[in-house]
Amino acid sequence: MIESVILWFLAILIAPFFSAVILKVKAFFGGKKGPPLLINYYTLIKLFKKGSVYSNSTTLVFKLGPIISLATAVTVLMFLPIAGYTPIFSFNGDVIFIMYIMGLGRFFTIAAAMDTASPFEGMGAAREAYFPIICEAAMFMILIFFYRLTGELQLASFFTGGNTLGLWNMAGAPLLFIVIAFFIILLTENSRVPVDDPATHLELTMIHEVMVLDHSGPDFGLIELGSFCKLFFYATIISRLILPFDFGVPAFGFALFVLGLFIVYLAIGVTESVIARYRMDKVPQFVLTSFALAFFAIIISLEFIK
Amino acid sequence: MSQFFMAILIIVFGGFLALLLARQAKLMKLIAVFSLSAGCLLGVIDAGTKLMGSDIYTASFSFLRVFSLGFQMDGLSAFFLFAIFLVSLLATLYSFHYMDHAQKPLRVAANYFFFSLLIAAMALVVCSSNIITFMFSWEIMSLSSFFLVIYNYESAENRRAGYLYFVFSHVGAMFIFVAFGIVYGLTGSFDFTAMGSLTETAKYLVFIFSFIGFGSKAGVFPFHVWLPHAHPAAPSHISAVMSGVMIKTGIYGIIRVYSLLDFNTPVFGYIVLVAGVISGVLGVVYALGQQDLKRMLAYSSVENIGVILIGLGIGMVGVSEGNPLMAVLGFAGCFFHILNHSLFKSLLFMGAGMVLHKTGTRSIDALGGLLKNMKITGATFIIGSLAISGLPPFNGFVSEFFIYFGAFKGIALGKTAFVMCIFAIVGLAVIGGLALACFTRVIGVVFQGEPRTSAAVDVNEKGATMLISMLILAGACLIIGVFPGALIYMPMKAVSALGLAYGNIPLEPFYQMTGNITQSAMILFAVVLGVIALRSFFYRGKTIGKSGTWGCGFTQPTAKMQYTGSSYAGSILEFFSAAAPLTVEHSPISGRFPLKTDYKSRINDIAELHMGTLIVRPVLFFFDKLRWIQHGDIHLYIGYILLAIILLLFFI
Numbered sequence: 001m002i003e004s005v006i007l008w009f010l011a012i013l014i015a016p017f018f019s020a021v022i023l024k025v026k027a028f029f030g031g032k033k034g035p036p037l038l039i040n041y042y043t044l045i046k047l048f049k050k051g052s053v054y055s056n057s058t059t060l061v062f063k064l065g066p067i068i069s070l071a072t073a074v075t076v077l078m079f080l081p082i083a084g085y086t087p088i089f090s091f092n093g094d095v096i097f098i099m100y101i102m103g104l105g106r107f108f109t110i111a112a113a114m115d116t117a118s119p120f121e122g123m124g125a126a127r128e129a130y131f132p133i134i135c136e137a138a139m140f141m142i143l144i145f146f147y148r149l150t151g152e153l154q155l156a157s158f159f160t161g162g163n164t165l166g167l168w169n170m171a172g173a174p175l176l177f178i179v180i181a182f183f184i185i186l187l188t189e190n191s192r193v194p195v196d197d198p199a200t201h202l203e204l205t206m207i208h209e210v211m212v213l214d215h216s217g218p219d220f221g222l223i224e225l226g227s228f229c230k231l232f233f234y235a236t237i238i239s240r241l242i243l244p245f246d247f248g249v250p251a252f253g254f255a256l257f258v259l260g261l262f263i264v265y266l267a268i269g270v271t272e273s274v275i276a277r278y279r280m281d282k283v284p285q286f287v288l289t290s291f292a293l294a295f296f297a298i299i300i301s302l303e304f305i306k
Numbered sequence: 307m308s309q310f311f312m313a314i315l316i317i318v319f320g321g322f323l324a325l326l327l328a329r330q331a332k333l334m335k336l337i338a339v340f341s342l343s344a345g346c347l348l349g350v351i352d353a354g355t356k357l358m359g360s361d362i363y364t365a366s367f368s369f370l371r372v373f374s375l376g377f378q379m380d381g382l383s384a385f386f387l388f389a390i391f392l393v394s395l396l397a398t399l400y401s402f403h404y405m406d407h408a409q410k411p412l413r414v415a416a417n418y419f420f421f422s423l424l425i426a427a428m429a430l431v432v433c434s435s436n437i438i439t440f441m442f443s444w445e446i447m448s449l450s451s452f453f454l455v456i457y458n459y460e461s462a463e464n465r466r467a468g469y470l471y472f473v474f475s476h477v478g479a480m481f482i483f484v485a486f487g488i489v490y491g492l493t494g495s496f497d498f499t500a501m502g503s504l505t506e507t508a509k510y511l512v513f514i515f516s517f518i519g520f521g522s523k524a525g526v527f528p529f530h531v532w533l534p535h536a537h538p539a540a541p542s543h544i545s546a547v548m549s550g551v552m553i554k555t556g557i558y559g560i561i562r563v564y565s566l567l568d569f570n571t572p573v574f575g576y577i578v579l580v581a582g583v584i585s586g587v588l589g590v591v592y593a594l595g596q597q598d599l600k601r602m603l604a605y606s607s608v609e610n611i612g613v614i615l616i617g618l619g620i621g622m623v624g625v626s627e628g629n630p631l632m633a634v635l636g637f638a639g640c641f642f643h644i645l646n647h648s649l650f651k652s653l654l655f656m657g658a659g660m661v662l663h664k665t666g667t668r669s670i671d672a673l674g675g676l677l678k679n680m681k682i683t684g685a686t687f688i689i690g691s692l693a694i695s696g697l698p699p700f701n702g703f704v705s706e707f708f709i710y711f712g713a714f715k716g717i718a719l720g721k722t723a724f725v726m727c728i729f730a731i732v733g734l735a736v737i738g739g740l741a742l743a744c745f746t747r748v749i750g751v752v753f754q755g756e757p758r759t760s761a762a763v764d765v766n767e768k769g770a771t772m773l774i775s776m777l778i779l780a781g782a783c784l785i786i787g788v789f790p791g792a793l794i795y796m797p798m799k800a801v802s803a804l805g806l807a808y809g810n811i812p813l814e815p816f817y818q819m820t821g822n823i824t825q826s827a828m829i830l831f832a833v834v835l836g837v838i839a840l841r842s843f844f845y846r847g848k849t850i851g852k853s854g855t856w857g858c859g860f861t862q863p864t865a866k867m868q869y870t871g872s873s874y875a876g877s878i879l880e881f882f883s884a885a886a887p888l889t890v891e892h893s894p895i896s897g898r899f900p901l902k903t904d905y906k907s908r909i910n911d912i913a914e915l916h917m918g919t920l921i922v923r924p925v926l927f928f929f930d931k932l933r934w935i936q937h938g939d940i941h942l943y944i945g946y947i948l949l950a951i952i953l954l955l956f957f958i
Contacts, residue, residue, distance in 0.1 A: 030527050053851035057756050059677045061688070067841060071834040078829065091822040091831060096710050097698060101830065103742055104697045111688070114750025114869075116855045117675070122869020124752070129746055130878045133739030140735040144728055147717050203858045213856050218844035222837065284881060298728070 007082040012074060015232035016040035016225070018265050025269025026199075041230065055214050057117040062179035066219040067111025070226035072105030076233055081159040083236075083257035084246060091158040097144055098155070099136065102189075105226070106132060113211035120216045127280065131195065131207075134287040135185050139293035142185075144180055148301055159237065164244035174297035179241050181297070183267070184290035186234040188283075190227065194273040195283050200273035205277070235264040307363045307379055309352040310433070313391070314426045316345035322420025327680050328415035335405060338418040338680040342398040342425070349391035349429065356384040356516060357799050364435065365584045374495065375442070381803030382565070385641060385796055386432040386551075389648045393550040394425045400541060400656050404543055405770030417457055421544065423450035424552070431555050437486045444482070444555075448475040448523075451552060454544045455536045467471035467535035474522055474532035477699040481519030482559070487510045501566040509569045516563045517577065519662050524556025526615065527585040528913035530608045534592070537607070538600035538668065542659020545600060546652035549607045550675030554644050557614055564622065565804045572722065577943040579619025579726050583733035586612025588912075590740040594747065594875045599658045599668045602748065603651065621801075623716060623723050623879065630808050631717035633816075634801055635714075638816065639708030641797035646701040646786065650892050653779035657687035660772055664765045666736050670751050670871045673762045675752040680747045680767040683746065684753045686780040691745035693783040699827035701786035710734060740878070741941045747874045756865040788827045791820035824876065872907055880912040885912055907947040 016068075020037045027034025029043055054062065066212040076098050078088045110128055146158050149170050157163055168175055188195045191208035203210045212223050239260025246253060320341025326333040356363070356379060366376040381386070398421075405414050427447035436438035452475065456468035492508055493500040504512065522529035533553070537545045563608050564574060589608030596602035617640030624633030660683045661676060677684035694699035713734070716727035757763045767773065786793055794816050802811055857863045879886055891906040 027779050051355065051848035051850060052845070053853050055855040056852055057675070057754075057855050059684075059754065061677070061754065067834060068839045071830065071837045074837070075830050075833045078833075089826070091825070093707065093711060093819065093822065094826070096707060097823075097826050100698050100703055100706075102695060103695070103738065104692070105508060105697065107692060107742055107746060111749055111754065112748040113753040114746065117755035117862075117865065117868050118857065119869050120858055122755075122874060125746065126869065126874040126877060129743035129874075132883075133736060133743065133878070136735045136739045137732050140731050142730075144714075144731060146715050146716055150361045153711070153714055153720065191519070213858070217848070218841060221844070224840060280877070281880075303598075 001088070004082075004085055004088045005084055008088055010156055011077050011082055011232055011236070012225070012229055013108050015228035016044060018232060018235065018261055021262065021265040022269040022272065023239055025266055027272050029270075029273035033243075040224070044221050044224060047224065050217040052217035052219055054216075055116050058115045058214070062110070062112045062115040062176060062214075065108045065115075065224040066215060066226070068108035070222040070229070071103050071104045073226040073229035073233070075101055077229055080233055081156050081157055081240070083254055084160055084164070084240065086156055086160050088155055088261050093153045095153050095155055099139060099194040102131075102230075103135050103269045105135075106228075109211060109223075112215075116214045118214065120210050121213055123204070123225065124134055127196075128211060129285060130186050131287055134284060134291060135188050138181060138185055138287070138291040138294050141298065143183060145174065145178060145298050145301060148298065155249075159240045162244075162246050164240050165246065168244055171297075171301045175241070177293045177297040177300075181262075181290035181293040182234070182238055182241070184287065184293075186231070186238065186264075187268070187271065188287050188290075190231045190234065192268055193276045194275045194286065197277045200277070233266075235261055238264045243285060307365045307377060307433075307610070309348065310363075310379065310387075310429070311365075313345045313349035313352060315347065316341055317422045318426050319847040320345065321419040324415045324418035324422075328412045329351055331411035331414065334411065334415055335402065335417075338415070338422075339398055342418070342575045344424055344774065346391045346395035346398060346425065347664070349387060350395060353384045353387035357796050360799065360802065361673060363416055369438070371739065373438045375439045375443060376432045376435040376497070377430070377439065379433050381799035381801075382561065383432045383556075383803075384802035385803075386554065386644075387429055387460070388796065389554065389645050390425070390428050390551045393633070393652045394428075395549055395650050397652060398655075399546045399552075399777040400546070400659070401543040401772045402657055404541065406551075406769065406773055413457070416840075417454065417541065417544075418755075420450040420453045421547075422842065423546065423884060424544075428552060430553055432558050435498055437490065437498065438504060440498075441479070441483070441486065446480060447552070447555065448479065451475075451540075451544075451548060453541045454548075457541050457544070458539070464539040467539040467772050469531075471532045471536035474529070478519045478522030478529070481515050481522070483782070483936035485515035485519060485563070488512050488515070498562075498566050501546060501563070502568045504567070506569070506571075509567045510571075511575070513563060513567060513569075513574055517560055517581075520559035520563070520685040521557040522556070523559070524553050524611050525585075526556075526581050526587075526607060526609045526611060527588050528917075530585070530589070530611075531911065531914045531917055533608060534596075534601050534911070537604035542655055542662060543728060545603075545659070546655035547955070548651035549604060549649040549655055553611060554614075554648065555599060556609065557644060561804070570626045572623060575619050575622030575624075575626055576722070576726055577619075578615050578622055579730055582612045582615025582617075582619050583729055584612070584734070584738040585609070586616060586733055587740070588849075588885055590737055590744055591886050592911055593881070594740060595879050595886055595888075597670050597871065597908075599661060599670050599673075599752065600655070600747070601653050601668075602744070606654075606741070606744065607647075607651060609741065609932045610643065610651065613706065613709070613734065613737060614643045614843075616648065616734060617641075617643055617705070620709060620712040620716065620727070620730060623719075624712065625806060626893065627716070627717065627719050627723050629715060630806075632712050632719075633806065634798075634808070634831065635708050635712030636812055637801045637804065638794075638797045639650060639705050639710075639712055641800045642704075642708055642794075645796065646693070646705050646783075646795075647716060649786070650690045650700075650702060650781050652929060653663045653686060653690040653776055653783065656776050656779070657683050660767060660769070660776070663769075663772075664767065665761045667759075668762045670748060672759045673752045674758040674767060674865065675753070676757075676762060679765050680753075682777065683767050686776040687753060688749055689780040689783055690935065691749055693787065695742045695745050697742070699784070699787045699825070699830055701783045701790070704787060704790040704820070704823060706738065708854075709723070711819070725768065743875070743878055747871050750870040751869075751874065754872050755868050758865055758868065758870075781784070790823060791817055791825055794820050800917065879909060886910065887912070905950060 024034045110125040113125040196207040243260040324338035364380040369375045525533040593605035621636030693702040696702040696706040713727045713730045889908045898938035
């Protein structure tokens with residue numbers, strides 16, 4: 001229990017660092033030096049030191065947005081098995097709870113964006129409401145796959161100890177599909193290229209970044225921290241999926257886990273560097289790919305389980 | 307059952323008194339509201355206490371010496387009664403200030419009269435124990451709600467809605483008559499229990515006919531066409547009752563018939579489940595495309611009926627597959643959602659009613675920024691939206707959690723059931739996502755941002771009883787969402803009354819589930835409090851500025867530039883354009899300096915679109931050919947009568 005709490009705390013602490021890895025990779029591809037690896041901490045500290053300016057159009061919901069989005073991201077991490085350790089909380093069905101709690105975060109992010117009366121933020125909000133619908137369907141497909149293998153609805157039963165390795169032994173080939181599908185979901189849910197470009201200069205083409213245009217100071221810091229945590233959540237799962245080995249030596253396990261994280265964040269960075277953002281109407285097709293992959297994985301797994 | 311009949315009598319008596327006292331508007335309203343709510347309160351208490359025990363109460367009266375009016379109250383009836391009386395109670399309270407501005411006291415009195423009949427009829431429907439009683443109450447229910455729908459009969463749109471509702475409710479009743487006619491024809495008994503002794507083929511027929519009949523009342527796609535027209539036409543407290551509980555009597559009918567038939571074929575489960583997924587997804591897609599606030603809520607009822615049917619279908623599949631856990635989870639989720647939906651949907655309709663009352667418009671794109679002046683309405687509407695989107699820690703999540711659990715239990719089953727369960731799970735996930743989009747759109751456009759037209763400027767929210775009703779409902783949504791364990795016995799009692807032969811269903815495993823929900827809600831609250839503390843720490847002694855919204859460099863933004871509801875939904879609707887075709891009317895721009903143009907877009911409901919070509923036109927064509935019978939010649943009419951009598955003599 002106590003080590004789960006420490007891990008949870010470390011996860012929140014380290015999440016901004018890993019997001020900076022993406023920036024470094026992108027800078028490398030661009031032939032630049034790039035910002036320091038601790039850039040996100042500097043940004044957060046700078047934001048937390050500032051005051052805020054609120055739009056005259058906004059209400060209390062606008063201030064609730066950052067609070068709920070960080071709170072949901074942090075709550076979700078409490079249910080996540082980090083590096084194969086048991087999470088702080090876990091119950092049968094927690095996966096469904098996690099997905100809906102993320103929905104709650106999204107609800108308030110959208111509501112906060114709509115609160116500003118800005119046409120740009122409305123546009124971002126509409127997209128933020130749209131793409132995750134397909135993501136959610138794909139996530140439930142993946143969940144059906146895991147349920148088919150384990151008979152559980154609990155993150156801990158998929159990702160703690162030797163469970164993940166067990167999944168590979170049971171159905172290795174379809175699990176590969178799942179990893180790819182999950183990576184696509186990661187890119188979509190965390191507004192990365194090719195779905196969204198967090199670094200574009202035009203507000204019209206953004207999704208997540210445009211929704212938080214009017215947030216400033218500590219509020220914006222909370223949002224940033226929340227999105228680092230969210231990305232960390234997805235990355236942890238993929239890291240565990242691609243390196244599921246357990247050697248019984250804690251230090252070794254950790255090294256492996258961190259290596260997995262680096263691989264995931266590097267992969268995101270590389271994806272962002274080599275692919276351009278899709279046109280908005282092509283994005284659903286891209287996201288649907290993950291749904292199709294998960295669906296194929298289930299069909300293939302039907303053979304394995306017999 | 308005397309307490310139940312007492313409640314009914316008080317309610318109906320209140321309605322009659324309202325008619326008698328129509329001239330004294332104030333007194334009439336006071337008495338009507340008082341006696342209606344007293345009756346409903348009595349009914350709620352009665353149903354609540356009956357749900358605690360597990361006795362079955364019966365009563366019967368002789369009617370016209372030929373028929374007997376039989377009543378029976380078991381766990382299933384008591385569960386529905388609880389929802390019916392609870393929502394009616396709050397709707398009655400709400401109506402006290404809502405009917406304030408009505409200039410015509412007679413019409414208000416008539417409204418209370420039919421409202422009292424509607425409540426009584428709904429209560430009697432779920433307590434009937436034979437065909438005669440059932441159809442009797444059913445017809446009173448349909449007719450009284452018809453008169454409530456045409457409350458504002460001056461508007462042609464409302465008259466059309468009333469007409470549509472009238473036709474649909476009677477065609478639906480005809481299907482139910484067919485189903486019950488089969489039962490009576492084969493068994494010779496009006497008693498409901500006779501259904502169990504039918505042959506298999508007859509059971510299939512009875513189920514399918516009654517599913518269509520009851521489905522049209524419940525608003526199951528494609529029989530829902532009347533619903534988005536009729537519900538917005540009625541005054542808002544009536545819409546709340548109609549959407550919150552009246553359509554649930556259709557669900558009650560389906561469940562009752564299913565339980566009476568006592569026939570475990572998987573086909574019933576599949577039919578219900580597929581109908582549920584289709585209604586759910588299409589309902590919310592159409593809701594997303596609506597520009598009328600109340601119409602959008604009506605479509606969202608179609609969606610929630612879909613969710614309820616998914617739960618029901620999962621339960622039925624569980625029964626036929628011999629998986630008690632899956633069956634109980636599915637049914638319990640279905641019942642829980644019936645209760646939850648009646649709470650948040652009536653809450654949302656009341657909120658919409660407040661908006662309509664104070665701004666005079668139902669058009670979503672004409673509103674904006676209402677949250678600043680309507681704090682309680684806005685906050686409760688947001689709570690209702692969170693609940694209806696199935697988000698924790700509100701009650702909608704609890705029922706969806708149960709249904710998901712039941713559906714996942716089915717993943718381990720054989721082929722068809724497995725496919726059905728995948729369908730159900732993905733359907734639920736898509737419905738959840740779309741509902742979130744749909745309700746963030748309404749909140750964002752109606753309650754947030756800046757007023758788009760003058761209708762939304764300088765509004766207030768006066769009307770204490772309206773606010774109290776909404777606050778109670780919003781509180782219930784939150785409390786059930788956090789402590790579902792306190793109410794879990796209610797749906798379980800209803801499940802036990804289905805006669806599934808599972809014996810006494812142990813509550814412990816479900817207490818564990820609800821305990822988990824409570825625990826995780828508490829965690830969420832704790833974290834939110836922590837973040838709030840952190841935030842206020844960061845903001846200690848900081849300067850907070852006020853300024854306009856950042857217009858991305860544009861310095862003269864106007865309220866008209868805000869994102870509209872139509873554009874918000876645009877790209878999602880495009881994805882579903884096969885099921886929800888968009889009609890655009892747009893006068894062309896001409897000249898170098900075009901002055902004015904207009905743009906209208908409308909989402910078409912494919913059921914409504916094809917109803918005309920597939921059903922109405924063939925029927926009209928057929929009856930056109932029979933026109934010669936109606937020639938207007940009185941002699942021949944008398945001849946018809948004679949002919950009919952002679953023909954009938956052969957049958958006696």
